[in-house]
Amino acid sequence: xxxxxxxxxxxxxxxxxxxxxxxxxxxxxxxxxxxxxxxxxxxxxxxxxxxxxxxxxxxxxxxxxxxxxxxxxxxxxxxxxxxxxxxxxxxxxxxxxxxxxxxxxxxxxxxxxxxxxxxxxxxxxxxxxxxxxxxxxxxxxxxxxxxxxxxxxxxxxxxxxxxxxxxxxxxxxxxxxxxxxxxxxxxxxxxxxxxxxxxxxxxxxxxxxxxxxxxxxxxxxxxxxxxxxxxxxxxxxxxxxxxxxxxxxxxxxxxxx
Amino acid sequence: xxxxxxxxxxxxxxxxxxxxxxxxxxxxxxxxxxxxxxxxxxxxxxxxxxxxxxxxxxxxxxxxxxxxxxxxxxxxxxxxxxxxxxxxxxxxxxxxxxxxxxxxxxxxxxxxxxxxxxxxxxxxxxxxxxxxxxxxxxxxxxxxxxxxxxxxxxxxxxxxxxxxxxxxxxxxxxxxxxxxxxxxxxxxxxxxxxxxxxxxxxxxxxxxxxxxxxxxxxxxxxxxxxxxxxxxxxxxxxxxxxxxxxxxxxxxxxxx
Numbered sequence: 001x002x003x004x005x006x007x008x009x010x011x012x013x014x015x016x017x018x019x020x021x022x023x024x025x026x027x028x029x030x031x032x033x034x035x036x037x038x039x040x041x042x043x044x045x046x047x048x049x050x051x052x053x054x055x056x057x058x059x060x061x062x063x064x065x066x067x068x069x070x071x072x073x074x075x076x077x078x079x080x081x082x083x084x085x086x087x088x089x090x091x092x093x094x095x096x097x098x099x100x101x102x103x104x105x106x107x108x109x110x111x112x113x114x115x116x117x118x119x120x121x122x123x124x125x126x127x128x129x130x131x132x133x134x135x136x137x138x139x140x141x142x143x144x145x146x147x148x149x150x151x152x153x154x155x156x157x158x159x160x161x162x163x164x165x166x167x168x169x170x171x172x173x174x175x176x177x178x179x180x181x182x183x184x185x186x187x188x189x190x191x192x193x194x195x196x197x198x199x200x201x202x203x204x205x206x207x208x209x210x211x212x213x214x215x216x217x218x219x220x221x222x223x224x225x226x227x228x229x230x231x232x233x234x235x236x237x238x239x240x241x242x243x244x245x246x247x248x249x250x251x252x253x254x255x256x257x
Numbered sequence: 258x259x260x261x262x263x264x265x266x267x268x269x270x271x272x273x274x275x276x277x278x279x280x281x282x283x284x285x286x287x288x289x290x291x292x293x294x295x296x297x298x299x300x301x302x303x304x305x306x307x308x309x310x311x312x313x314x315x316x317x318x319x320x321x322x323x324x325x326x327x328x329x330x331x332x333x334x335x336x337x338x339x340x341x342x343x344x345x346x347x348x349x350x351x352x353x354x355x356x357x358x359x360x361x362x363x364x365x366x367x368x369x370x371x372x373x374x375x376x377x378x379x380x381x382x383x384x385x386x387x388x389x390x391x392x393x394x395x396x397x398x399x400x401x402x403x404x405x406x407x408x409x410x411x412x413x414x415x416x417x418x419x420x421x422x423x424x425x426x427x428x429x430x431x432x433x434x435x436x437x438x439x440x441x442x443x444x445x446x447x448x449x450x451x452x453x454x455x456x457x458x459x460x461x462x463x464x465x466x467x468x469x470x471x472x473x474x475x476x477x478x479x480x481x482x483x484x485x486x487x488x489x490x491x492x493x494x495x496x497x498x499x500x501x502x503x504x505x506x507x508x509x510x511x512x513x
Contacts, residue, residue: 148342155314155336156356156406166358170346247345247386 035217040224043217052206057225059201060191063119064233067126068187072180075131079138084164096135104129104190108197117198122191129190130183137179141172174248177241181234188230260292262409262442263327264313270321271308282308284466285322292327292409293440297457299450299494305466306446310414313444335408335441339415341395343387343402350374350383353401373401376435393424400428404435411441415448429456433478450498454490455480462497470497 017037023029024036031039047053082089104125111128115121145168153163195204203222210218241248266288272281283305290296298306311317313324314336326332343352350370357366374380377397387395396416403411413432417425433456436443447453453460454474462470474490481487 146342148338148340149344151316151338152336152342152344152355152402154316155334158356162359166355167344170344173346245346247388 032214032216035220040217040220043215044221044224047206047218047221053221053225056201056203056206056222057229060195060203061229063122063126063194063202064184064187064191066119067123067191068130068184070123071127071130071183071187072134074127075134075179075183076138076176079135079142080164080169082139083142083168084160099128100132105193108194111194112198121198122194122202125190125194126187130187133182133186134176134179137175137177137182138172141175141179142168144175145171173245177237177245177248181237184233184237185230188226188233192226260327261330262332263290263292264332264410264442265289265325266309266313266322267325268322269309269312269319269324271305271312271317272320281466283312286463286468288461288468288471290442290444292442295436295443295445295456295458296461297453297459298444298446298461298463299448299453300463300498302448304463306448306463307414308466309463310412310444310446313410314412332409332442333406335403335406335411337396337399337403337411337413337416339418341387341392341399343390343395343398345387347387348383349379349385349387349390349398352387352398353405355402356406369405370401373405376404377401377431391424393420393428396420396428397431400432400435404439407439408441411436411443413443413445415446417452418447418449425452430479432456437478450494451482451487451491454487454494455482460490460494462494464498464500469500470494472497 020034021037024031024034044053082092107128108121108125111121111124115124149167149171150163153167158166191202192204192207195202196208199205199208203226207219207222210216210222266286269283269286269288270281271283272279274280286305286309288296298309300306308317312319314334315331343349344355347355350367353373354366354370357369360366361369371380371383374383377400379394379397379401382390382394387398390398396419400416416432417428420428429452432445445453445456447456457474460470460472460474461468462472472490472494476484476486476490
């Protein structure tokens with residue numbers, strides 16, 4: 001990302017920040033409801049200086065990394081098996097579809113009951129939340145593979161597994177990447193949800209704790225940090241994809257320069 | 258038929274169900290191909306020529322009849338389709354060597370890929386990505402991908418139909434050279450009668466799923482489209498294909 005594109009990308013953030021500052025300045029809103037930017041920055045500085053922020057961020061990051069990685073490790077093979085076997089798909093698709101309809105937050109009580117209130121419960125929620133976007137991304141990618149490319153593999157004498165590995169998987173990669181990006185976003189949301197309910201550390205805890213102390217400024221710090229971390233994670237993911245898979249386009253060529 | 262690449266098609270037929278209706282794509286086709294021969298199969302769209310090629314490629318199973326190979330062994334097959342069908346995630350060299358992965362030592366495969374790219378004049382583009390190629394170049398890559406397998410039977414399904422006239426003429430000449438150099442058995446499907454006459458030792462005429470004619474074209478290679486003998490053959494093939502449908506039944510659709 002060049003400096004120029006970074007500047008263009010942050011334009012709206014700057015505008016919103018200015019509006020926020022102005023709204024606080026002319027007392028358009030109560031400072032209790034929306035503290036001015038300076039107060040929030042102050043709170044952020046305080047949390048950062050004594051290491052509190054880093055501690056919460058690390059706890060949350062670890063949960064996301066573990067949960068999301070597990071989700072990918074489960075979802076990709078399951079989607080591949082579904083893609084290779086119609087029988088498995090017929091049997092296993094309805095229950096999966098049933099599970100997909102359940103909001104992860106609705107399962108928090110059950111997860112607490114079954115997995116306790118420790119790390120397993122948070123990781124479990126994240127895994128559950130990010131499994132489906134990744135799974136659907138890979139499945140959609142497999143369904144969208146050009147059968148003509150598969151025929152090339154067949155006339156080259158490739159078996160089903162070789163075709164899956166050498167044609168279907170790379171051809172499904174663009175959808176897989178989209179699934180991964182959506183899944184990553186879902187895991188952040190689910191994390192904070194899980195941490196809001198039963199937790200003693202993490203960004204979700206930071207927010208709910210600040211709420212109980214009526215510290216709107218700290219609530220805002222938590223919200224901003226989550227957004228920034230999510231943006232950074234997505235940016236890194238896109239960067240990695242551009243390096244590893246340069247043939248994947250990010251637009252259809254319709255967008256203007 | 259002792260030589261690899263020779264084959265005999267006996268009573269070959271292919272039918273399929275489409276929307277509850279039985280559609281016959283190919284019916285009672287008998288055809289013998291000697292090793293190293295070049296057969297051009299010509300007919301209008303929907304005549305079953307692509308189905309014939311897909312049967313020979315093993316992409317679909319016959320619903321009647323059989324294909325007998327010389328020595329009882331299926332020959333090594335190379336296939337070129339109407340579209341290049343290149344893998345966008347591989348380089349040109351990666352695409353050409355696609356069928357060699359895991360079968361040859363890396364160095365040997367690389368040498369074969371280099372030789373095939375040389376043959377189609379794309380040695381300088383080995384590391385290029387498919388989306389950077391013109392239509393003609395992409396189809397050359399597809400031809401190289403088939404040749405690198407050293408096929409005994411080379412199947413081509415309207416490989417030049419999507420190309421402009423200049424590129425098409427150039428590639429027709431190259432294909433003749435490649436065939437004369439390596440002498441695989443070639444089956445070349447086209448709807449272009451002139452192309453069939455320019456390339457084929459034998460022109461096989463298909464109409465409505467039936468083989469309606471078989472014409473030896475006894476002219477030296479390379480052939481000149483302005484040669485009156487070529488024009489005469491062309492007219493004769495056209496006359497045959499323009500005749501009313503032999504079985505006077507509706508034209509079947511080609512297989513998807």
